Every structure is written in structure tokens, then in C-alpha cells.
Amino acid sequence: MTWDAQLRQDARWWRRQVVGVEHQVELLDGRRTTYVNLDNAAATPVLHSVQEAMRCAEETYAGPHRSSGYKARRTAELYEQARAAVLRFAGAEDGRRIAVFTKNTTEAVNKLAAEFPLEPGDVVLLSEMEHHGNLLPWRGRAELAYLPLDAQARLNLAALPDMLERYGGRVRLVAICGASNVTGFVNDMQAAAETAHRFGAKIFVDAAQLAAHLPIRMGAAGDPRSIDFLSFTAQKLYAPYGVGVLISPKEFFREGAPDLKGGGAITFVSLEDVLWEDPPAREEAGSPNVLGAVALAAALRTMEAIGMERVAAREQQLLGYMLERLEEIPGLEVLGSPSREERVGTVSFLVHGVPSRLVAAALDWEWGIGVRAGYFCANPYMMRLLGLSRQEVARLRDRVRSRGQGEVPAAVRVSLGLYNVEEEIDRLHDAIRAVRLGEFRGRYALEPATGEYLPDATHEAGSTL
Numbered sequence: 001m002t003w004d005a006q007l008r009q010d011a012r013w014w015r016r017q018v019v020g021v022e023h024q025v026e027l028l029d030g031r032r033t034t035y036v037n038l039d040n041a042a043a044t045p046v047l048h049s050v051q052e053a054m055r056c057a058e059e060t061y062a063g064p065h066r067s068s069g070y071k072a073r074r075t076a077e078l079y080e081q082a083r084a085a086v087l088r089f090a091g092a093e094d095g096r097r098i099a100v101f102t103k104n105t106t107e108a109v110n111k112l113a114a115e116f117p118l119e120p121g122d123v124v125l126l127s128e129m130e131h132h133g134n135l136l137p138w139r140g141r142a143e144l145a146y147l148p149l150d151a152q153a154r155l156n157l158a159a160l161p162d163m164l165e166r167y168g169g170r171v172r173l174v175a176i177c178g179a180s181n182v183t184g185f186v187n188d189m190q191a192a193a194e195t196a197h198r199f200g201a202k203i204f205v206d207a208a209q210l211a212a213h214l215p216i217r218m219g220a221a222g223d224p225r226s227i228d229f230l231s232f233t234a235q236k237l238y239a240p241y242g243v244g245v246l247i248s249p250k251e252f253f254r255e256g257a258p259d260l261k262g263g264g265a266i267t268f269v270s271l272e273d274v275l276w277e278d279p280p281a282r283e284e285a286g287s288p289n290v291l292g293a294v295a296l297a298a299a300l301r302t303m304e305a306i307g308m309e310r311v312a313a314r315e316q317q318l319l320g321y322m323l324e325r326l327e328e329i330p331g332l333e334v335l336g337s338p339s340r341e342e343r344v345g346t347v348s349f350l351v352h353g354v355p356s357r358l359v360a361a362a363l364d365w366e367w368g369i370g371v372r373a374g375y376f377c378a379n380p381y382m383m384r385l386l387g388l389s390r391q392e393v394a395r396l397r398d399r400v401r402s403r404g405q406g407e408v409p410a411a412v413r414v415s416l417g418l419y420n421v422e423e424e425i426d427r428l429h430d431a432i433r434a435v436r437l438g439e440f441r442g443r444y445a446l447e448p449a450t451g452e453y454l455p456d457a458t459h460e461a462g463s464t465l
């Protein structure tokens, strides 16, 4: 069997490991079809192995850490095993790192931003392609600078040494995404780490869009190409039970007080004084989300058993096919560079002549395909991709203020998971082609405040827009 055929066969097997892939939905005209989920960058479905691990952990579930009894011990053990699984998955098992459980990536970045030691005059270097979750937590914490993008809206890492030089040793941290949630572009985080370290800065990688798609090797702490801090979320890793992680050097959280304070984070409290626990416990005040952590660990073990190299190879294969099929559609414009090697399986596009949110509505109600339309919590990047000038952005802000979010220009995003197959891409292709030709099976009404299109119940199905 050829390598290509083998990968396609792998995907069929992986598909059987995923819950709900054969789920039937009713379309606007009453027909039923198997749902196609092409919104994996927002959330992935659940793996059967995750369900099974949850069932086992629920059997012996009890309050971990501070209670006695077999079940409490077992639950505490599962929680710590999950932590070890996270470090292994991220290639961070050098004994000098910890994994702190948070509720998602956003909380992980907020925690890092709250506790990262920053003095007046210090600079944090971000990029223009960041998700709001890796932009807003840094505001007010330091002077911010932004790595520029190249003509194709990829991160211009070649500009990093110059920028670090320009700030003359004031950049304390470079905080960039491992892959963009809009274009899927992958950033060379090891190269960025090497440059950042050369100038005395640390590096944080937001791996929310990387972890389910490519192998991650944080490397041994202290190695020039190693990643100092990294976060990701279980929601996009086939285990959506409300947990995320922040991986950091063990020593990092020893100074000062944690951002979240309360039980579990201390070794002693008097009315005047407090002694904080060692990390990671001091960073996880309150009852932990043990089942979320167990679910994540189960998903990571399954992904490791499959092999992340293989997941990545299959994703490139399907991505190549998807880009080819999208390019066949007249009037469809892929945002950023349309090349496949430098991106995970996420592609955003415009269908000229049809509003993006209407495209998404028709895909949903008439074809049973789930995608996302909008600006993907990355306003600055989207505005750049759409070529808006500073003046246009300022005008847009005023329009959003007076008329609502629906004013923000949108694109359509499709994002692949390990279980997607070529037939689903074919349906996507047929759907977009029909929409582009104005072949709607229903009518839609625009909700001005959100920009969403919903089927207009006042019209019969079968009429056109």
C-alpha cells in the first residue's frame, strides 16, 4: 500500500475512535444528513478513550489531596498522573518543569501575565497574529511591541533580532502563538526561542492551535532552543471538559503570591500571615478539575499512541486536498498565503459576493456542515488580512460601538481534525459552489447586532435569497 493510501486508511480508523461522527441532523428542507464538523479549531469532539477514562475515574472519584480514604488517594494519583502525561506530551519531562492546570488557555495566559516579573520600562513582544487571549492579558502589564507580518500575513521572524536589539535588553518576554487560529500558519518557535534567549528574553508559546496538530518538543530547560512557557487547552484536544495547562520552569512560581488565592495553595495561614505551598499546588487554589485533567491525559495518551508525526502527515494530506478543492471555486479567496506546508489544517477564506456569515448559515442549515464565520477572536489579525487601514479600523470601532458586533467584517474558517475525510471536503466544495451561485434552499434574516444569519421562518423553504 502506498504511504498516501496508508494515511487515508489511518484516518478511517481514527474516525472510529471519535464520538458522534455519524450524528444525523435535519436540514432546512426536512432531509437528514450526517453532520460534518469542520470547526475543530473552536472545539474538537470527544474520543471514546476519553469517555472510558472518565467512566473509570468517576467510579473512584472523591476529593483529592486533603481527604483520606482509597478513593481520595486514587483520585489524587490520577490527577498527578495527568500532570505527568501533559509534561510528556509537550516534550518537557526534564524534571525541571511543572504543569499547572487552569480552566483554559486564556486563564493560563492571564496567570502568566499576572505573575511574570515586570518592572516599569520592561517590554513584552507579541505578534500581530495573536488571538485576543494572548493580547489582552498583557495590556497594562508592560510596554508592548508587535512582531510584524510579511506580505502573506505570516509572522516575520527575521525581524525578531532587530526588534530585540532596538529595545536594548528591555524585552523580558516574547509571547507568540505556535499556530494561528485564523490562517493556521505555524511559527518556528524553536528559532524564536533561540533568538529571544540570545537577547536575554524568555519565550512563551500559546500552543492552543498547535497541540492537536503537530508534535511539541519544549526541550530541556536551559537549552537555547527550548521553550520556557507553553499553554494549551483540552477543548481543542478531544477532551473538552474545562481544563487547560500552563507549563513553566519549576522555579518560576516560587516568588510572591499566586494570582488565585485560597485553600490548597498554602501550607499555613494565621490571621496575619500565610505560607504558600510549592508549585504547582500554590497555583491551583480551590478544588481542582480532576476529571477534566483525567480526560486530557487520556486524549494525550491516545494521540501519542497514534503518533503525532502521523497525525501531522495525514493532516497535511487532507489539507492539500481541501486547498485544491477550494481553489476550484471561482471567487473564493484564501486569506494569507494559500500554500499548505507551513500551516496546520486551518484555512480562512472569503467568497466574493456573499457575506461570510451567510455562507456559514447556508452550510449549516442546508448542508449540515459546521464551520465558523466571524473574526475568530483575532480582530487585529483579521483587519490586517482584510487590508483595512488605520482610519478604516477607527471608523469600524465607532460603527461597532453604535450598531453592534455584526459590523465587524467576517471570513469563513474551516479547520480539520484527525477524523475528517475527503468526502466531507467534497461536500464542503459542493456547498460553497452552490452558495456562490446563489442556489439557496431557504431565506435568511440578518440579526444586525451579531451579524448572524438565521433562517427566516416567515418564508417557505425552497425560495431563494
Ligand SMILES: Cc1ncc(COP(=O)(O)O)c(C=O)c1O
Binding pocket: 041, 042, 103, 104, 105, 106, 107, 131, 133, 134, 177, 179, 180, 181, 206, 208, 209, 232, 233, 235, 244
Ligand atoms: C491561538 C489561540 N489562543 C488562545 C485561545 C483561547 O483558548 P481558550 O478558549 O482555551 O481559552 C484560542 C481559542 O480559540 C486560540 O485559538
